[in-house]
Amino acid sequence: MIVTFYSYKGGTGRTMALANIAVVLARAGHRVLAVDFDLEAPGLVRFYEELAPGATAHDGLIDLLLAESAAPGGTDWRDYVVTVDGTLSLMTSGRSDPEYAAKVLGFDWGEFFAASDGAEFFERLRADWTDEYDFVLVDSRTGITDTGGICTITLPDVVVPVFTANHQSVDGVVEVVGRAQAGRQALDYDRPPLVVLPLPSRFDGRTELKSAQVWMGRFAEAFKPFYADWLPKGVRPRQILERTKLPYVAYFSFGERLPVLSEDTSDPESLGYALRTVATLIEGHLANAAEVLGVRPATEPVRERVEEPSLAVHRRPGPLARIPRTAIPTAVAALLGVVSLLVTNTLLVPFASITLLRGVGTGVEFFADEQVRRTLMSHRLEVRVVDVGSSRLAASDVTSYDFVLSSGEPGTDAVREALRQAGRETRSTPMFAGPLVLATTRPYAEALVRRGTAEEIGEPYYRVDLAKFLALAQEGRRWADLDVLEGPGSSAPITVHAPDVCSSNLGSAYLGLLATAGNGGLAPTRAEAREVARSVTPLLEPAESGSHLTDLRLPNAQHPVMVVEERDYLGHQSRIRASTGDVDRDLVLLYPTPGLLREVEVLPLTAETGRLTWVLADPVLHRRAAELGYRAPFRKDGELRNVLEQRGIPVVPELSALPDEVPLPEPEAMRTLTQAVGDCEGRGGR
Amino acid sequence: MDADRALWFSVWWPWLVLWTVTATCLSTTAAILWVARRRWQNPRRIAGICYYLDEHAVLDLSAVYGPTLVKEARTTEYAVRLGDLKTSSSREVVRTYVAVAEPIMVVNSVLEALETTDGLVEVDLTAGTMRVPTSSRHGRSATLREVDGFVSVEGYFRTTSRSGDTAVLVAPFGDPDDPESGPRVSVHCAVAHLLVDPPEGTFAARCLGRVQAWDAERGELTIRPIALFA
Numbered sequence: 038m039i040v041t042f043y044s045y046k047g048g049t050g051r052t053m054a055l056a057n058i059a060v061v062l063a064r065a066g067h068r069v070l071a072v073d074f075d076l077e078a079p080g081l082v083r084f085y086e087e088l089a090p091g092a093t094a095h096d097g098l099i100d101l102l103l104a105e106s107a108a109p110g111g112t113d114w115r116d117y118v119v120t121v122d123g124t125l126s127l128m129t130s131g132r133s134d135p136e137y138a139a140k141v142l143g144f145d146w147g148e149f150f151a152a153s154d155g156a157e158f159f160e161r162l163r164a165d166w167t168d169e170y171d172f173v174l175v176d177s178r179t180g181i182t183d184t185g186g187i188c189t190i191t192l193p194d195v196v197v198p199v200f201t202a203n204h205q206s207v208d209g210v211v212e213v214v215g216r217a218q219a220g221r222q223a224l225d226y227d228r229p230p231l232v233v234l235p236l237p238s239r240f241d242g243r244t245e246l247k248s249a250q251v252w253m254g255r256f257a258e259a260f261k262p263f264y265a266d267w268l269p270k271g272v273r274p275r276q277i278l279e280r281t282k283l284p285y286v287a288y289f290s291f292g293e294r295l296p297v298l299s300e301d302t303s304d305p306e307s308l309g310y311a312l313r314t315v316a317t318l319i320e321g322h323l324a325n326a327a328e329v330l331g332v333r334p335a336t337e338p339v340r341e342r343v344e345e346p347s348l349a350v351h352r353r354p355g356p357l358a359r360i361p362r363t364a365i366p367t368a369v370a371a372l373l374g375v376v377s378l379l380v381t382n383t384l385l386v387p388f389a390s391i392t393l394l395r396g397v398g399t400g401v402e403f404f405a406d407e408q409v410r411r412t413l414m415s416h417r418l419e420v421r422v423v424d425v426g427s428s429r430l431a432a433s434d435v436t437s438y439d440f441v442l443s444s445g446e447p448g449t450d451a452v453r454e455a456l457r458q459a460g461r462e463t464r465s466t467p468m469f470a471g472p473l474v475l476a477t478t479r480p481y482a483e484a485l486v487r488r489g490t491a492e493e494i495g496e497p498y499y500r501v502d503l504a505k506f507l508a509l510a511q512e513g514r515r516w517a518d519l520d521v522l523e524g525p526g527s528s529a530p531i532t533v534h535a536p537d538v539c540s541s542n543l544g545s546a547y548l549g550l551l552a553t554a555g556n557g558g559l560a561p562t563r564a565e566a567r568e569v570a571r572s573v574t575p576l577l578e579p580a581e582s583g584s585h586l587t588d589l590r591l592p593n594a595q596h597p598v599m600v601v602e603e604r605d606y607l608g609h610q611s612r613i614r615a616s617t618g619d620v621d622r623d624l625v626l627l628y629p630t631p632g633l634l635r636e637v638e639v640l641p642l643t644a645e646t647g648r649l650t651w652v653l654a655d656p657v658l659h660r661r662a663a664e665l666g667y668r669a670p671f672r673k674d675g676e677l678r679n680v681l682e683q684r685g686i687p688v689v690p691e692l693s694a695l696p697d698e699v700p701l702p703e704p705e706a707m708r709t710l711t712q713a714v715g716d717c718e719g720r721g722g723r
Numbered sequence: 724m725d726a727d728r729a730l731w732f733s734v735w736w737p738w739l740v741l742w743t744v745t746a747t748c749l750s751t752t753a754a755i756l757w758v759a760r761r762r763w764q765n766p767r768r769i770a771g772i773c774y775y776l777d778e779h780a781v782l783d784l785s786a787v788y789g790p791t792l793v794k795e796a797r798t799t800e801y802a803v804r805l806g807d808l809k810t811s812s813s814r815e816v817v818r819t820y821v822a823v824a825e826p827i828m829v830v831n832s833v834l835e836a837l838e839t840t841d842g843l844v845e846v847d848l849t850a851g852t853m854r855v856p857t858s859s860r861h862g863r864s865a866t867l868r869e870v871d872g873f874v875s876v877e878g879y880f881r882t883t884s885r886s887g888d889t890a891v892l893v894a895p896f897g898d899p900d901d902p903e904s905g906p907r908v909s910v911h912c913a914v915a916h917l918l919v920d921p922p923e924g925t926f927a928a929r930c931l932g933r934v935q936a937w938d939a940e941r942g943e944l945t946i947r948p949i950a951l952f953a
Contacts, residue, residue: 258884343942346896346906347864348846348853355857359763364755367748374745383738391726410727414734419726 039166040319041175041193042236044200045209047078050238050283051199052176054312056084057297059174061316063125067171070118072128074098074188075178076141079130083293089121097129099140102149109153114162126170146184159191160226172319181213189217190224195232195323197315201239202252210235211259232323233263236315237282239290243306253278267323276330281318283311389417394649396422397435398442398449399542400637403468408661416652440649441640444542450704453640465638466650467670469662472634472695473546475501475533475627476606477598482625484519497625498690503554503576506531506629510575516597532578534596539717542635544579547600549701550633551576552710558631558699563706570713579715592624603689604666610686620686631699634692636670668692769834773826774928775951777916784833784949826918830950833931837873844870848878848908849898867908867944868937876908876932876946881925888914892921892930892951893943906942912951921951928953 044051052075059071073081076099082092101117114128121127131137149155166173177188189196196217198210214233221231237256242249257274264274286308289296296302297316302309317329378384391414396404401422403409413420422442435441435452436459443449443465456463482499485491490509491501510531517527536544551573553560561569578596592599606626613621639650652658659669663676674692681688702710711717732739837843841856846867853870855861867874878894879902885891892910895902902925910930921928932948 258886261884342939343906344939345866345868345937345944346851347866348851350859350861350863350865351852351854352857352859353854359759361755361759364752364759367755368752371745371748371752374741374748377741378738378745381738383742386735386738386742391731393726410730411734414727414730419730 038171038195038319038322039163039173039175039193040195040197041074041177041188042197042199043177043189043210043213044179044198044206044238045213046201046206047179048239049199049201049206051179052080053084053289053293054197054199054236054238054283054315055174055176056081056293057295057309057312058316058319059125059172060122060295061297061313062172062174062320063121063123065316065320066124067320068124068126068169070126070128070166070170070173071121072098072173072175073130074175074184076130076184077178080293081176082127082129082133084295085121085127086293088125089119089127092119092121092127092129093133095119095129095132097131099131099137099144101128102144103140105155105158106144106149106153109158114165156191159187163192180209186220189213190220190231193231194229195234195319197234197236197319199236199238202237202248202256207256207259214263230266232267233260234281234315234318234323235260235263235278237278239285240282241285242282243284253282267326269327272326272330272332276332277326280330281311281315283315284308391417391419392645392648394418394420394439394645395437396420396440396442396639397425397438398422398440398444398640399424400442400444403637403662403665403667404442406661406665409658412655412657412661413652416648416655418648418652420649435642439641439643440646441642442637443640444546444635444637449638449640456640456642461642463640463642465640466653467636467638468653469667470634470636470670470692471603471666471668472628472632472692473543473550474601474603474606475598475629476601477592477625477627478623479625481516481592481597482627484516485627488519491627494628494690494694495687497622497687499625499627500695501627501629503551503629503631504558506533507551507555507573507576511572513575529595529597530575533576533598533600534578534592535600537579538577538711538715543600543602544715545707545711546633546635546701548573548577548710548714549707550629550631550699552702553699554629554631560700560702561706561710563703563709566702566706566709567713570710574714577714598627602666603668607666607681607686607689611684614685626689628690628695632695633701634695634698637667638670769827769831769929769952771827771953772919773830773950773952774919774921775912775917775948776826776829777913777949780949781829781833784836826950827952830931830952833950834875842872844872844874846874846876846878848876848894848896851897866937867934870934872933873949874932874934874946875929877929878908878927879925880910880921880928880930880951882921882923885914890914890917890921894928894930906944909943909945910948910951911945912948926953 042051042055052073055071059069063069071081071085073079075081085092096117098117101112101114104112118126118128131140146155175188175192178184196214198214200206200210218231218233221228235256240249240252242253253275256278260278261274264277268274268277284306286296288294289308296307296309297312300307300309302313304310314329318326321328375384378386383389401424404413404420404422410419423438435455441449441452443452449465453463453465479497482491482493485501485506486493486499488505488509490505491499494500510533514531515527516529516531518531533547535541535547538544538548548570549560552566552569555573556565556569603626606624609624610620613619639646639653641647641650659676660680662669663680666677668674668677674689678688678691701707834843841858843856844859845854847853853865853867853874855865861869867876876894880892880894881902883891883893890912892912893907894910896906896908899905908930910932928951930946930948931950931952932946935945935947937944
């Protein structure tokens with residue numbers, strides 16, 4: 038095996054390393070030839086002066102080259118080799134005499150290769166050396182030279198680049214060795230690839246510890262590709278570098294010494310130890326690196342295949358996921374709120390306007406009820422009705438109002454007629470209805486029953502024949518004459534106490550009904566009115582002047598029979614029932630025959646009133662009307678019956694069970710009747 | 724004649740309360756969303772050192788993601804308006820110059836452009852996780868070589884070799900005791916594009932690039948870098 042020691046710069050300790058390693062290999066019994074190829078600066082022989090004192094006088098390499106150049110093929114290289122010690126031989130650079138320099142300078146390498154077939158000569162030389170020696174160690178010239186090319190490309194099996202810890206040295210060596218490997222590939226001869234064993238030298242790792250570490254790292258990095266050719270798996274370049282680095286030892290920097298002979302080579306920090314290690318590697322043809330380092334030899338012939346690690350996948354949040362959590366409760370609340378406001382049509386509640394409707398007429402109690410007002414307000418409607426008497430209504434200026442509320446009295450027709458004449462056709466909307474009734478106490482009703490004037494139609498309700506009743510009064514009878522009655526009122530004449538016919542719609546309605554009954558069931562004409570008025574007066578006891586609709590109108594000792602609103606009776610029974618737990622059983626109602634169903638209706642005067650008629654369809658208002666004792670219009674009184682049943686009050690007769698209505702007198706006739714009975718104008722009324 | 728406000732209030736107060744609560748909730752929600760939206764619109768900015776930037780690759784990216792990059796670049800652009808006096812009607816010529824941004828700004832722009840277009844997968848090697856776009860087809864776990872688009876790989880890098888015109892940086896998968904063994908990501912940086920020498924030893928950094936190949940024998944995933952920054 039031919040091993041070339043090369044350094045880019047001088048002074049690296051290259052020759053010293055070679056000389057020592059040669060000795061170690063020879064002492065191990067190998068046949069070793071050391072060749073000094075550094076013709077320009079020879080020095081190898083100096084190391085062996087003690088072992089082979091006469092070597093300098095012996096012919097060497099330059100002499101061989103000159104002889105070969107003079108007579109190609111006629112030389113024997115063996116003549117130029119001198120034995121140093123046992124199996125160690127040396128080929129010096131040349132005989133050490135005054136002509137040496139001239140010989141070296143005069144040698145023409147170009148001609149040697151061109152004319153003398155130098156390449157062939159070196160091939161022969163290489164073959165011979167390989168045959169005859171175990172190891173041939175060649176000390177190469179520094180830098181980049183022709184001879185360097187022979188030493189690093191042509192001859193060797195292994196190149197040992199020797200370098201010190203500086204960039205010039207390292208980079209130069211890497212460059213040259215890299216080129217040598219490339220040049221080796223381009224050789225004409227079939228040659229195995231060049232193996233490189235980097236050798237750091239003069240390395241002071243004891244005093245400059247930190248720098249030493251840094252430089253060791255750099256060495257490992259720079260020479261990594263070269264190590265890859267031969268360093269077994271499991272051994273890192275750094276490890277082999279640490280073991281083979283040649284420490285700087287001041288002692289050996291003076292003169293030419295052989296530390297492998299003079300020093301204890303068992304100290305790992307010693308120069309001799311490092312040199313022996315390198316020698317051992319060369320001895321093992323570099324195949325024993327793991328063994329030399331004492332690491333377990335790598336026995337992994339096949340590299341294990343590694344699966345690429347899987348990574349957990351997280352998805353970037355989408356637009357929805359990016360909504361802050363804190364917004365969710367408020368958003369949900371806002372959504373619920375908006376939906377509620379939309380569903381209930383209250384989205385604009387703070388800005389909604391209230392429609393104020395002003396009405397005029399009779400039967401205003403319904404609109405004065407607190408619950409009715411609240412219900413209307415929930416529809417953003419406020420209704421205010423000015424109460425005027427039935428007779429006054431006809432003459433009232435209604436044009437400044439939104440609607441007229443009428444209870445079916447003649448005045449309403451007058452208003453409607455006036456509007457028609459003014460070109461304002463209008464259709465009324467019935468709200469609720471109630472039959473005209475007479476209230477009395479049970480003994481009076483029973484007396485009338487016995488007399489055949491009345492009949493019971495279901496406790497505590499009776500039907501009274503108004504014509505027969507009128508006849509009793511016209512005969513001037515007293516209640517006592519019905520012979521069953523005792524008590525304070527029994528001596529009073531038979532009559533019916535009615536509200537003021539001038540101011541009260543109820544009063545005038547009773548008068549109209551009574552007049553029709555007294556006129557044989559036919560409404561009296563205007564001509565008949567005055568006469569009829571006189572005939573019916575006995576059964577009509579007008580209220581005192583100034584009496585008002587809101588007065589509590591219930592029969593008493595002075596007025597045993599009274600014209601009342603049905604709802605007033607029902608309201609009274611409700612109150613009694615609520616306070617005593619039972620109804621007032623003594624108080625009964627007489628439904629006159631012929632009867633009169635009085636409808637309360639709205640006569641719209643403005644467009645806004647349309648809303649009122651629409652709102653009045655609200656079931657809440659229907660229910661409330663029933664609670665107030667009103668019957669629904671169009672003879673639908675189911676709601677009222679429900680309310681009465683719930684309250685434990687005897688259910689009033691169905692309207693269908695009551696007698697048919699009769700037409701009331703015409704307005705003109707009615708006016709005459711009222712005047713005749715009530716003397717309205719005489720009392721300051723109109 | 725005014726309406727009865729007291730009656731109105733007594734009827735409508737529950738709805739007024741509901742209305743007020745709803746309005747409050749609506750405005751609160753709107754405020755929260757507005758604040759959050761501002762945050763989304765200002766993506767994370769990386770302030771740091773850009774070690775490596777392959778400008779050719781960035782230019783290529785600009786060609787594809789141009790509008791987005793230009794939009795980002797608008798902060799650093801300025802326009803020159805020249806009135807053209809040759810014609811009777813003056814014509815306005817607008818020229819746009821993109822000022823040379825700092826490398827880290829370019830990186831930010833590229834990252835934003837890629838993120839906006841769902842073209843970026845963010846990888847945390849130490850945690851062993853990757854963040855993919857919402858629409859990604861990947862399951863619960865995936866390997867990096869399955870990623871088609873661009874990756875931003877975050878990990879602990881170290882320079883393993885630097886010779887000639889290439890510097891090789893590697894970062895291990897996970898947090899192994901010995902970072903030199905076990906699977907790793909390898910980034911081959913052209914020395915010509917290195918802006919700053921990466922620090923010696925191990926350092927945390929992010930590499931934006933594309934996955935090239937997995938070498939099962941070496942246990943190494945090669946990434947072609949566009950930028951390396953920390």
